[in-house]
Amino acid sequence: MKLETVTIDSLILDPQNARKHSKRNLDAIAASLNKFGQRKPIVVHNGVVIAGNGTLEAAKLLGWTEIAVSQCPSDWDAETAKAYALADNRSSELAEWDQITLSKQLDELSDLGWSIDLLGFDKIELPDFKPEDAEQPRLDQSASNMCPQCSFEWRVGKKGEIEPV
Amino acid sequence: MSLVIAPCSFDAAKYAVMNWHYSQAMPAGKLVKYGVWENDKFIGAVIYGRGANKDLGKPYGLEQIEICELVRVALTKHEATVSQIVAQSIKQLKKENPGIRLIISFADPEQNHKGGIYQAGNWIYNGCSQSADEYIVNGERIHGRSLRAKRKSHPIQTNAKNALIWAQQVLDPNAQEVKGSSKHRYLYPLDRNMRKLVSALSLPYPSAVEGSIVSRDTSGIEGQVQSLPTAQRS
Numbered sequence: 390m391k392l393e394t395v396t397i398d399s400l401i402l403d404p405q406n407a408r409k410h411s412k413r414n415l416d417a418i419a420a421s422l423n424k425f426g427q428r429k430p431i432v433v434h435n436g437v438v439i440a441g442n443g444t445l446e447a448a449k450l451l452g453w454t455e456i457a458v459s460q461c462p463s464d465w466d467a468e469t470a471k472a473y474a475l476a477d478n479r480s481s482e483l484a485e486w487d488q489i490t491l492s493k494q495l496d497e498l499s500d501l502g503w504s505i506d507l508l509g510f511d512k513i514e515l516p517d518f519k520p521e522d523a524e525q526p527r528l529d530q531s532a533s534n535m536c537p538q539c540s541f542e543w544r545v546g547k548k549g550e551i552e553p554v
Numbered sequence: 555m556s557l558v559i560a561p562c563s564f565d566a567a568k569y570a571v572m573n574w575h576y577s578q579a580m581p582a583g584k585l586v587k588y589g590v591w592e593n594d595k596f597i598g599a600v601i602y603g604r605g606a607n608k609d610l611g612k613p614y615g616l617e618q619i620e621i622c623e624l625v626r627v628a629l630t631k632h633e634a635t636v637s638q639i640v641a642q643s644i645k646q647l648k649k650e651n652p653g654i655r656l657i658i659s660f661a662d663p664e665q666n667h668k669g670g671i672y673q674a675g676n677w678i679y680n681g682c683s684q685s686a687d688e689y690i691v692n693g694e695r696i697h698g699r700s701l702r703a704k705r706k707s708h709p710i711q712t713n714a715k716n717a718l719i720w721a722q723q724v725l726d727p728n729a730q731e732v733k734g735s736s737k738h739r740y741l742y743p744l745d746r747n748m749r750k751l752v753s754a755l756s757l758p759y760p761s762a763v764e765g766s767i768v769s770r771d772t773s774g775i776e777g778q779v780q781s782l783p784t785a786q787r788s
Contacts, residue, residue, distance in 0.1 A: 492573060518569065518589060518596040520560030525586045528604060528622040529653025547617055547653070 392430050394455050400445060401437045405471070408478050410443040417509030418447035424507060430459040432477070434470035440477040555592060555633045559642040562589025562599060567626075570599035575628035576665055582606075586622075586651070588643045590629065598629030600643040605658065606699060614656055614741075614752060622651070624659035624742075627671065637674035648744050655748045660737035668760050672740035678756045680739045688734035689718060692726045698734070 410418075422444070431441025438445050439461070448456050461470055499505055533544045533554045542554040567587035568580050586602040604610070605623035614621065627640060644657065660683060661669035669679070687698035696704075701717045704725075714720035721729040738760055743749040 518562060518566035520558060520589060520591065521563050521566075522561070525561050525650065526584045527651055527653075528584065528586055528602060528647075529619050529651040531619055547619060 390430075390459050392457055392459055394457050395433075397445065397448060397454055397456055399436065400431075400433060400456070400458070402442050402445060403437050403439055403474065406442050407475060408442070410446060414443060414509075415447050415450065418443050419450050420507045421509070422447055422451060422453075427457055430457040432461065432473070433458045434461040434465060434467075437470075439470050439474040556594070557634045557639070557642070558591040558594075559588050559600070559639065559646060560591070561646075562587050562596075566596065567599040567601055567628075570596075570628040570630075571601070571626055573628075574598055574630045575626055577626070581625040585625070586647060588646060590632070590639055590643075592633055597632050598639075599626065600624070600640060601626040601628075602643075602647055602657070610658060611656070614748075616656060619653055620655045622647070622654050622657055624657055635674065636671040640671060640675055644742065644744075655744050656752065657742040657744065659740050659742070661740065662735065662737050664735045667738070669738045669740050672742075673759050675742070677740040677742045678752050679759050680741050680752070680755050681757050682736040683739050685736040686734040688732050689721060689729055690732055691721050691729045695732070 427444070427448070429441075429444075431444050432439050445456065461473070465473075495505055495508070495510060498508070505511070531545045533542050535542045543551050544554055546552040564580075564585075564587065566589050567585070570589075571580050572578050581601065581603050583604050588600045588602075589596060590598045590600065601624075602622050603625045604618065605621075605625070608618055610623060611617055611621035624640070627636060629636065629639065632639070647654065647657070659669075659672060659677070661667040661672065669677070673679075689696050689698065689701050691701065698717065701721060705711075705717050705720050708724065710724045712720055712723050714723055718729060718731050741752045741755070743752050
């Protein structure tokens, strides 16, 4: 893969891009570019961006004039470029977060002074669990049994005796 | 800082265990679940259960309904000390389960736990439990009991004569048995007679430094290591 730097004005956003970038998404990309710089090239086919449209839009928002790109192989036709664009978006979409690892890492970074917003995450909100009045099971009683004939309910007592419930 | 310890739902307790406890697994069976709130914010759960072994009380002359196990203390960042939180949960447990006479808990040295929270709460150290059978299956350490339960409920059954062979046939050809770890056992008596009885079983606390022991004020056996005694019913 050959990387090159081109002027942003020379690039065209894919008019057929099937992925829509919300303002929130673009803000997150812009925040990332601003903090970390561009670490991955966008992918271009005949001057049209087929992967990294959000990155290009965010770079424009930041007032960048140049951006790093990777050109598609010269023998790719429009159909192959379209297929790659869909596959690129879909393959990252199919990954899932490991919520526990994610939550731990966000916690750690937050403790180290990183803003969670900058990483595109909302503030970590814990579920709002409340104390419950619901009765807890008794550990000092054995399970109760019911006679199927007369519905008499009983349990085995501490010394093995039958205790009515 | 306001601290509230109160009964909580299974979901709340599970959330705490999955996010804030190293095991990331809810214990099975009948559970008493107390949530912990600091300044109205849910920060974890303390869970008591019957324990995995139905003969848990036998060495202390107790029936199953007279003993319970502190099975999970799952907390995120908190201001109160863990021993304070556990002590408050014990008060509630005792009130709601007046028949319970002894609480037992285990600290896993494999997790580098020596039972600091129990030592801070003045629990009685009762030595190490016998090591259980454990297995490595698909790279994960699994308790023998869990493997046998898995076998029982698995859709693929074979004529394997034991759980290890079944695991090798069905789950992982490289499954192997490993020496299980023994755990530090701590006791918390809930009445005077029980305290008197289990105090006699007290051993010096294991310290954070591997192999050394720390004496307890109440043990009266400073520097002395006892073999595991058997309790007599008084």
